[in-house]
Amino acid sequence: MGSDNRCIRCALPFSFPTMTFTKDGLCEVCARFEQKWKPWLESKELQAESERKLIRILDRAKAKGKLYDCVIGISGGKDSLYTLYLAVKRYGMNPLAVSIDNGFLTDEAKQVIDKACKKLRVDYIIYRLDMIYELYRHVLLKTGSFCSVCFIMIIQGLRKFTKSFDIPIALIGKSSRLDCVSPRGGNPFFFSKVCEGSKNGIKRPYMFGRGGYFGLMPFFLFNKMVKIPDYVMWDYNEIRRVLKEEMDIDMFTEHDDCWAFPIKQHLMVRRYGFGQKFLKAGVLCRNNMLSREDAIKLNEKELAHKEQLPPVAERFISTLNITMEDFERLPEISSDKYYSGFGNWLLLQRHKLLRGRA
Numbered sequence: 605m606g607s608d609n610r611c612i613r614c615a616l617p618f619s620f621p622t623m624t625f626t627k628d629g630l631c632e633v634c635a636r637f638e639q640k641w642k643p644w645l646e647s648k649e650l651q652a653e654s655e656r657k658l659i660r661i662l663d664r665a666k667a668k669g670k671l672y673d674c675v676i677g678i679s680g681g682k683d684s685l686y687t688l689y690l691a692v693k694r695y696g697m698n699p700l701a702v703s704i705d706n707g708f709l710t711d712e713a714k715q716v717i718d719k720a721c722k723k724l725r726v727d728y729i730i731y732r733l734d735m736i737y738e739l740y741r742h743v744l745l746k747t748g749s750f751c752s753v754c755f756i757m758i759i760q761g762l763r764k765f766t767k768s769f770d771i772p773i774a775l776i777g778k779s780s781r782l783d784c785v786s787p788r789g790g791n792p793f794f795f796s797k798v799c800e801g802s803k804n805g806i807k808r809p810y811m812f813g814r815g816g817y818f819g820l821m822p823f824f825l826f827n828k829m830v831k832i833p834d835y836v837m838w839d840y841n842e843i844r845r846v847l848k849e850e851m852d853i854d855m856f857t858e859h860d861d862c863w864a865f866p867i868k869q870h871l872m873v874r875r876y877g878f879g880q881k882f883l884k885a886g887v888l889c890r891n892n893m894l895s896r897e898d899a900i901k902l903n904e905k906e907l908a909h910k911e912q913l914p915p916v917a918e919r920f921i922s923t924l925n926i927t928m929e930d931f932e933r934l935p936e937i938s939s940d941k942y943y944s945g946f947g948n949w950l951l952l953q954r955h956k957l958l959r960g961r962a
Contacts, residue, residue, distance in 0.1 A: 608900075610629075610900070611625065611629060611630060611631035611634055611886075612628065612629040612630055612896075613630055613631070613634040613889060613890065613896065614631060614633070614634050614885075614886035614887075614889040614890055614896065614899065615882075615885075615886060615889065615896050615899040615900050615903070616631045616633070616785075616883075616886055617877065617878065619876075619877065620787065620876075621787035621876070622787050623785075623787075633785050633886075633890070634890055637781070637890045640781075641781050641890075641891075645891070645892075651836070651837060654834070654835045654836070655835055655836050657835060658695075658830070658832070658835035658836065659695065661773070661830060662674070662691075662695050662697060662773075662830075664772075665697075665772040665773045666696070666697065666698075668772050670770055670771060670772060671769065671770075671771075672698055672699060672700040672727070672769060672771045673697045673698045673699060673771070673772065673773075674691060674697055674698075674699045674700075674771060674772065674773045674774060674775050674830075675699065675700045675701075675702055675762060675765045675766055675769070675771045675773075675774045675775070676688050676691060676699045676700070676701050676702070676774070676775045676776070677702055677703070677704070677758055677761070677762050677774065677776055678701045678702065678703055678717055678720070678721075678728075679703065679709070679713065679717075679861045679862075680703075680709065680710070680712070680713025680714065680716045680717045680860070680861035681713070681777075681860065681861040682840070682843055682844070682847065683777030683778065683782075683833070683838075684776070684777045685716070685717075685720055685847055685851070685853065686777060686838075686843045686846065686847065687775055687776065687777035687832050688701060688720060688721075688724060688726065689720075689724065689846060689847070689850070689851065690832060690836070691775055691832075692724045692725075692726060693724070693850075697775075699726055699775070700726075700727050700728075700729065700765070700769060700771060701717070701720075701721050701726050701727065701728040701729070702728075702729050702730075702731065702761065702762070702765050703717060703728075703729070703730045703731065704731050704733075704757050704758055704761040705730050705731060705732040705733075706736060706740075706753070706754055706757060706862075707732075707736050707737055707740070707923070708862045708863055708864040708865075709861060709862070709863075710860065710861055710862065710863045712860065712861075713860065713861035713862075714730075716853055716861075717730075719851070719852070719853060720851055720853060723851050723852075724851075729765075731761065733757070733808065733809045733812055734808055734809070735805060735806060735808055735809055736753075736809045737923060737924055737925075738804060738805055738806045738809070739753055739799075739806040739809040739810060739813075740753055740924055741924040741925060741926060742798075742799065742802060742804060742806050743795075743798055743799070744924060744926070744934065745926065745930060745937075746798050746937075746939070746942070747798060747937060747939035747942065748871065748875070748934045748935060748936070748937030748938070748939060749868070749871060749872075749934075749939070750864075750867075750868070751868055752794065752795060752798075753795075753813070756792065756795050756813040757809075757812065757813050759829075760812065760813050760814075761812075762774040762776070762829065763828075763829075764812075766828060772828070773828050773829070773830055774828060774829045774830070775829075775830050775832055776829060776830070776831055776832070777831075777832055777833060778831055778833070779831045779832075779833035779834045779838070780834075781833060781834065781838075781890075781891070782833050782838055782887055782891070783887065784880060784883035784884050784886070784887055785883060785886070786883075787876075791947075792814070793945060793947035794939075794942050794943055795813060795814070796814065797941075797942040797943075797944070797945070798939075798942050799814075840893070863916055863919075864916065864920055865880070866914035866915070866916055867914055867916065867917065867920050868880055869881060869906075869914070870912075870913070870914050870917075871934055871935055873906045873907065873909075873910050874910060874935040875935040877907065878903050878906060879906045881902060881906065882899065882902055882903040882906055885898070885899035885902050885903075886899060917931070
């Protein structure tokens with residue numbers, strides 16, 4: 605095993621919940637990444653073949669002759685903006701851009717989305733759920749974190765918009781190759797258990813996010829949600845150039861689109877000893893975009909500021925109507941009991957199985 609108690613490739617600590625490591629000190633994510641993505645990253649032929657497959661999928665959607673060829677979830681972050689750009693400029697799609705406004709979208713993100721949609725001449729809907737903060741508050745105080753709400757709302761939102769507007773597919777800028785690994789991941793069974801029997805007026809946003817795993821299965825099984833980075837190279841330097849030169853957008857810092865992200869970062873460091881920024885550094889290590897040493901330095905910097913409250917803490921506490929005492933207790937709250945039951949167990953096994961591959 606690695607002498608510094610970290611993965612020898614991406615520097616994930618051996619203490620990472622639910623993670624296994626080889627006897628040589630390689631985490632399971634990096635081990636599967638080597639099998640799935642390393643040959644692809646090193647082969648122009650495989651990359652060209654995968655893009656041809658993507659084009660066939662998109663052409664089938666266009667051939668249906670609907671008002672919109674696809675729906676694209678857009679947050680104002682670099683991945684969703686670049687997905688929108690590729691869909692229109694490279695693949696000739698006619699998308700409907702949709703934002704599920706979770707109440708944490710920054711003003712800058714909203715301006716960037718508006719600019720991108722105008723430049724690309726794309727129809728755009730921003731969907732705001734009433735009482736969304738009540739739902740975040742409920743989940744936060746039950747589990748000590750709040751991002752599972754975003755995950756559920758985005759996926760369910762895309763599914764609902766494809767059905768409501770009769771749109772063949774949804775496109776997203778996410779991929780197991782580039783997304784951060786999480787200890788367990790959110791899922792509808794977990795979400796339902798957290799919200800079960802709630803009497804605090806969160807019914808409307810909860811029912812929007814509710815749909816059950818089996819309601820989502822056709823969305824995944826029949827390739828109705830297409831992860832664009834699974835099929836094409838995702839070069840962040842190139843993405844930054846394209847957004848700046850062709851769309852006059854210079855928004856590149858991780859999670860610029862969410863003003864509550866520093867809270868997630870802070871709570872993760874206090875709970876696990878590492879934050880989302882370090883997990884993203886691990887992704888960059890696997891993709892040969894960052895050195896392991898630099899990832900460790902970033903983690904050390906996170907730990908050095910572990911007790912420092914983010915500047916947005918007061919705003920977050922006020923927005924969700926919690927107390928400072930509530931906030932300080934959050935890293936100690938366990939969500940284990942909400943992962944009980946066969947459905948949760950089955951999806952946890954799937955989550956572990958799919959780590960590091962599409």
